[in-house]
Amino acid sequence: MANSSAVEELIARSNRLGADPRNTNYAGGNTSAKGHDTDPVTGEPVELMWVKGSGGDLGTLTERGLAVLRLDRLRALSGVYPGVEREDEMVAAFDYALHGKGGAAPSIDTAMHGLVEAVHVDHLHPDSGIALATAADGPELTRAIFGEKVVWVPWRRPGWQLGQDIAEIKRTHPEAIGTVLGGHGITAWGETSDDCERNSRWIIETAAEHITAHGRPDPFGAVLDGYEALPERERRAKAAALAPVLRGLASTDKRQVGHFTDGPEVLEFLARAEHPRLAELGTSCPDHFLRTKVKPLVLDLPATASVGESARRLAELHAQYREDYAAYYRRHATADSPPMRGADPAIVLIPGVGMFSYGGDKQTARVAGEFYVNAINVMRGAEALSTYSPIDEREKFRIEYWALEEAKLRRRPAPKPLATKxxxxxxxxxxxxxxxxxxxxxxxxxxxxxxxxxxxxxxxxxxxxxxxxxxxxxxxxxxxxxxxxxxxxxxxxxxxxxxxxxxxxxxxxxxxxxxxxxxxxxxxxxxxxxxxxxxxxxxxxxxxxxxxxxxxxxxxxxxxxxxxxxxxxxxxxxxxxxxxxxxxxxxxxxxxxxxxxxxxxxVRGSGIFAGGWGAQRAKVYGVAEEDLGEFYAQRTLLKRExxxxxxxxxxxxxxxxxxxxxxxxxxxxxxxxxxxxxx
CATH class of the missing domain: 3.40.50.720 (NAD(P)-binding Rossmann-like Domain)
Known part of the structure; x- marks a missing residue:
């Protein structure tokens, strides 16, 4: 397959998959294609892989967002793989496999794409797939729903070893079209771009249909009296009244921009009896809790609580949240862990009102909220079929304070002077x-x-x-x-x-x-x-x-x-x-x-002057209206308009x-x- 054909098909597939939030979350997942091009040095054909680079978004992916690697050199890195304890070193080693200028920076998931013997590979984070991946009996559900076509992969942090695990499944299960990755998402493959996309969608849709057909109708439990959604005008008024208090709390360590949503998924979740238990368990997919933190802050008062009562209780809960988060950090931090980034919540849930999410800019805050909606959908699916069982706290810490994630944060440009204002x-x-x-x-x-x-x-x-x-x-x-x-x-x-x-x-x-x-x-x-x-x-x-x-x-x-x-x-x-x-x-x-x-x-651009003021002042000063700006300039000390x-x-x-x-x-x-x- 020629360069242009492979890239065009990959971009088109990525954009289609990324445009639908049922397939993957914003900036979540990655896609790849393998093909041949000409080595500009030798003039000989060379097998390449184009894969979404670090930090990109599938829905808006362009060719500039692809990393380009020589497949022979990438796979040859297996010979220097130092093992799971040092697998992060492999990301730097990807530089030795780049082709030409290499394009975007390769992500940690590059091995998942390069080691699997398939021309096209998709790795996605669909709510229905993660619902199975976080169910207590996920392996059994995967087998029951998909048979031998989709294989369960136990939780493993993204990296070289996970790529080898999936490649081995592909080799030993010739009938398989993909995997469910425990606690994480799905991977699918195909020999053509259309086959790969069809397989990805089949896994996602089959999981969703099974949840709808076989899941419990009330996975979040009974409705809690007093926790139902307030009428729209009332809940938005309460949200506006609480917003300044919440932003002050969420900005204790560093000023944040906020986002509010009162979508039906959030309001229904908070109205049900199981929401405190599930919220405490936190999110699971790495893309989720990297943005939402390990768990949200949840107001434990009914929707009928007054603004004043809610604000006082939120201050108490915030103080406890900070203590709990600091303790979480101390439990798992090692000598080489990055310093704690801040103990304030990224997600605050208010029963009857909605969800506030926070970040260093509006997009980050909004996306954090969208990810928590994804997490709610995941919890609903897992609880409908089984019991929600996310990865354990230690693994969450290893992701949240991953050296590779820290390096990504440090690569961000310096904030502008009015950032977060x-x-x-x-x-x-x-x-x-x-x-x-x-x-x-x-x-x-x-x-x-x-x-x-x-x-x-x-x-x-x-x-x-x-x-x-x-x-x-x-x-x-x-x-x-x-x-x-x-x-x-x-x-x-x-x-x-x-x-x-x-x-x-x-x-x-x-x-x-x-x-x-x-x-x-x-x-x-x-x-x-x-x-x-x-x-x-x-x-x-x-x-x-x-x-x-x-x-x-x-x-x-x-x-x-x-x-x-x-x-x-x-x-x-x-x-x-x-x-x-x-x-x-x-x-x-x-x-x-x-x-x-x-x-x-x-004068120029002024709404006041355009409304007749300019003509009036020009008349006062005895000049033509079009000359008024120059008239004002000439009477100044600097002679400037x-x-x-x-x-x-x-x-x-x-x-x-x-x-x-x-x-x-x-x-x-x-x-x-x-x-x-x-x-």
Whole structure:
């Protein structure tokens, strides 16, 4: 088989299998194909293997994600295999078998693919397959369901020896199309790509059909009185109320981003009598507990418990969880174990409400939650047919603190300066707000873009990135309930809140005698009252989290400079300017910093100017509207036009870490307006 054909078929098969969560979890499993190409040195044919590299995802796999190895050299490594106790050394030895530039880094499962005498091999983590792999009588179930076509492999940590074990099964069971790997997943093979995929799907579907046909209808036990799912509005309100407390607890060792789900699998699991026992047993598949930790934290109160009662109990359970995790580490750590990475839970389960999951970014947090849903499905299948019996604690520790996993963590790029920060930006659909949201996201924050125009807020968020990076919400900052809903949306999207940028604003440029009371009220409602309401709602979350935080006001040079025909706008900006000082004084004890940015003359991209403000100001100054930006530039000391990005840069400067001891400051971004110098 030629290079292009083998790779094309492998990518297509991988993408099809990885697109369906019933087949494998995100970034879980690996696939391979063997074929021939020409050695560029000798010009002779050489047998190669293309296999998904370390850390890749089957559903989105491309050729760049494949490791490429010479099969003869890979199999020749059997001659230097030092045994199970030193098999981790074989991963480094894979480098000697790479072909050309080698492609992606080979994973620990490379041996499983290279040693098996089949052209195509799939290794997957389907819920139905892992249900059998974690059942107490998994070997017997495998034999009863599949006969001789699928062979049980006792638990063994991924590595060279597991590859040899599977290769031996393939040699000694010519009728077999694959295996169930105890505690782990499945492997299947075929002489063509279609055969391999067909065999993988047959194993997965046959296991699922058997569980449905022969499993108990209530594998999680009877419904617990008071633990049933709350009505949607009530449970999401409770989730939003608990989110800041939970994020503070989960960030005791290191700040985390959160994800919330109230999917039916989670709610049904938590409503049943067996969920405490099963949760305590933890997950089994290595891909699962590497992301979910060895077990979750489970609130042992009914759904009817109040927010206050739940929060107090969660604090107690969290303290116990940390003690238990540290004891788990001490029980199994050896002299060469990596240091303990942190004792906080990655998964928190709240009966009647749902699941919070945590990680160093939104995607990691979301995927951790998805993996625990996988684990729930596995427990359901195992309990339906048998008894859930995951691998023992020592083996879990050996995976969690595996030197190879530690090396993978160390290869990650250094975090960006705003990594793990959750930001809410108002007036974010255009101009300064949009530029600020984009800058914060570029530097690692996850961002909620709030705007009166919800459609435009969503469009702006989509321009910045996926929902793992930015989301848009509709918000009227003059409405206290709408502001509360926006803050709730932020904590449910990303687990909490760290940064608030009060940017929403508008202006009507009129002389005093033409300014109506309605003009005055509108501008003060949006800017003075609006920023007050947003700061108040956000400060409640920041205080409850106990992680500090930042509130930044986008004020104006008009907050300190008196100009003509602008009384309502400038007075509202002066109100905002003093809010900065007042809140800095009040919130400093909670490590919450409050600062302001004073822009001037931001014409291009500005929503305010586009709404008629530019034409009004141009009329005041006697210039054409299209020349207003240049007019503002020429009256500055630096003779430079101010753009939305320049204001966003100032916001980042306040948040990026170098001004960690600064609060109550106003930063001018006006290219130099002497009359607006702070005194």
């Amino acid at each position: 959750v930001a809410l930006v108002t007036g974010a659909a255009s101009g300064i707000g949009k530029a600020t949201a984009a800058r914060l996201a570029r530097d690692g924050a996850v961002v909620v873009l709030a705007d009166l125009d919800e459609a435009k807020a969503r469009e702006a968020a989509a321009e910045i990135g996926s929902p793992d990076v930015a989301v848009g919400v509709g918000t009227d900052v003059t409405d206290e309930d709408a502001v509360a809903a926006a803050v709730d949306a932020a904590v449910l999207a990303f687990g909490g809140l760290d940064v608030v940028v009060n940017n929403a604003g508008l202006s009507l440029s009129k002389p005093l005698l033409e300014t109506t009371a309605a003009d005055w009220d509108l501008q003060h409602d949006v800017m003075a009252k609006g920023s007050f309401l947003v700061s108040k709602a956000a400060a409640k979350v920041l205080v409850e989290q106990g992680l500090g935080g930042d509130i930044v006001y986008i004020v104006s040079k008009n907050g300190v400079f008196a100009g003509p025909n602008n009384v309502a706008y400038s007075a509202a900006k002066a109100d905002q300017a003093h809010q900065v000082r007042l809140l800095a004084a009040e919130l400093g004890g909670h490590a919450i910093r409050v600062n302001g940015v004073n822009p001037d003359g931001v 101010v753009l939305p990005e320049h204001v966003a840069n100032a916001v980042f400067a306040l948040l990026g870490g170098d001004l960690s001891h600064t609060t109550g400051l106003h930063v001018p971004v006006d290219a130099g307006v002497a009359a607006a110098f702070l005194r």
